[in-house]
Amino acid sequence: MDESNLQMVLEEIRLYIDLQLFADPDKTEKATPRRRQKAREEGQITYSKDLATAAVFIGIIVFLRFIVPKLYENLTRLVVFYLSLPNLGDIADFKDPFLNLFIEGKDFFLFLAFLLLAAFAIALMTGMLQTRLLFTLKGIKFDLNKLNPINGFKRMFSLRSVVELIKNIGKLAILGIIGWSFITGLWNTLFLLPDYSTMDSMVLIGDSLYQLAIRIGFALVILGFVDYFYQRWEFERSIRMSKQEIKDEYKNIEGNPQIKAKQRQMMAELAKRRMMEEVPSATVVVTNPTHYAVAIQFDLDTMSAPVVVAKGIDFIALRIIEIAKEHDVPIHENPPLARRLYETTEIGEEIPAELYQAVAQVLAYVLKTVGKV
Numbered sequence: 001m002d003e004s005n006l007q008m009v010l011e012e013i014r015l016y017i018d019l020q021l022f023a024d025p026d027k028t029e030k031a032t033p034r035r036r037q038k039a040r041e042e043g044q045i046t047y048s049k050d051l052a053t054a055a056v057f058i059g060i061i062v063f064l065r066f067i068v069p070k071l072y073e074n075l076t077r078l079v080v081f082y083l084s085l086p087n088l089g090d091i092a093d094f095k096d097p098f099l100n101l102f103i104e105g106k107d108f109f110l111f112l113a114f115l116l117l118a119a120f121a122i123a124l125m126t127g128m129l130q131t132r133l134l135f136t137l138k139g140i141k142f143d144l145n146k147l148n149p150i151n152g153f154k155r156m157f158s159l160r161s162v163v164e165l166i167k168n169i170g171k172l173a174i175l176g177i178i179g180w181s182f183i184t185g186l187w188n189t190l191f192l193l194p195d196y197s198t199m200d201s202m203v204l205i206g207d208s209l210y211q212l213a214i215r216i217g218f219a220l221v222i223l224g225f226v227d228y229f230y231q232r233w234e235f236e237r238s239i240r241m242s243k244q245e246i247k248d249e250y251k252n253i254e255g256n257p258q259i260k261a262k263q264r265q266m267m268a269e270l271a272k273r274r275m276m277e278e279v280p281s282a283t284v285v286v287t288n289p290t291h292y293a294v295a296i297q298f299d300l301d302t303m304s305a306p307v308v309v310a311k312g313i314d315f316i317a318l319r320i321i322e323i324a325k326e327h328d329v330p331i332h333e334n335p336p337l338a339r340r341l342y343e344t345t346e347i348g349e350e351i352p353a354e355l356y357q358a359v360a361q362v363l364a365y366v367l368k369t370v371g372k373v
Contacts, residue, residue, distance in 0.1 A: 057220055059118055276310065
């Protein structure tokens with residue numbers, strides 16, 4: 001690479017670092033739900049590896065706390081059995097002793113299997129809680145741009161890489177301080193270990209390691225939550241949008257036929273739900289009897305003409321009739337009138353003048369039947 005090309009590469013890296021250190025001033029708006037959904041589909045979510053590591057570490061410590069005595073007993077028996085094996089010189093005699101070794105140590109191996117299974121389950125659960133059951137392969141797809149050395153330099157000197165380096169140094173420093181302060185507190189006790197019996201020494205060392213692990217685990221949990229909130233802040237920062245991007249997204253949504261169809265479907269569902277809520281207040285439901293149903297409301301004191309509050313055909317008609325029966329709304333079979341009302345009158349509209357007489361006869365009959373006139 002000649003000097004001019006090297007200068008261009010260095011300048012590009014410097015510019016990239018500057019852009020990383022100073023966020024795009026135009027992107028000042030919070031991400032829209034559509035932008036968030038798109039980011040989620042692409043695998044961009046808030047996820048903290050430190051929090052997952054802390055959860056696994058704490059889980060292992062708690063698990064070991066309960067099984068270490070039993071584990072020690074099985075391990076001791078396993079070692080004693082292994083040391084008592086005969087000197088094997090014939091390959092034909094090689095199977096039985098090691099088969100017995102496995103049988104003797106099956107509890108020990110089961111404990112190890114349970115330990116690994118517990119660690120895997122905790123890691124999986126922590127990941128599921130953080131990602132809200134997201135599973136996508138988009139985040140691990142092969143990308144040739146990752147092989148580009150310039151892009152490699154960019155990743156090395158990106159703000160994220162610098163922050164990760166500082167975080168790792170900070171974690172090592174904090175854990176180192178915790179470990180050193182704990183060991184120095186046990187300094188005098190450690191010097192007295194030669195005076196203890198083997199069993200007492202092992203118990204003392206085991207308890208000390210457990211206490212140290214608890215302190216480290218507590219620190220890891222705190223660091224994990226700090227990292228999670230940082231990752232959340234970084235994620236929100238990365239998906240921020242400019243005012244122009246929000247306007248463009250709105251225009252795209254308005255011009256997208258699929259989204260328009262979805263909006264029309266949602267509006268139709270909402271209108272149908274509201275319509276069904278009006279059926280209990282109807283004065284009468286005129287039916288076909290099963291293919292058409294029109295719910296009419298009329299109040300002589302407040303209305304100048306009857307109003308259609310709900311209507312439907314087939315399944316919706318059956319649902320209107322069902323709701324009417326549940327709320328003791330009178331149901332009147334008049335196929336020609338039901339069909340005519342359905343075809344000429346929209347929901348919320350007064351019936352046309354040419355149907356006044358027919359509807360009046362129905363209302364008079366119904367009101368007389370229920371004893372209101």
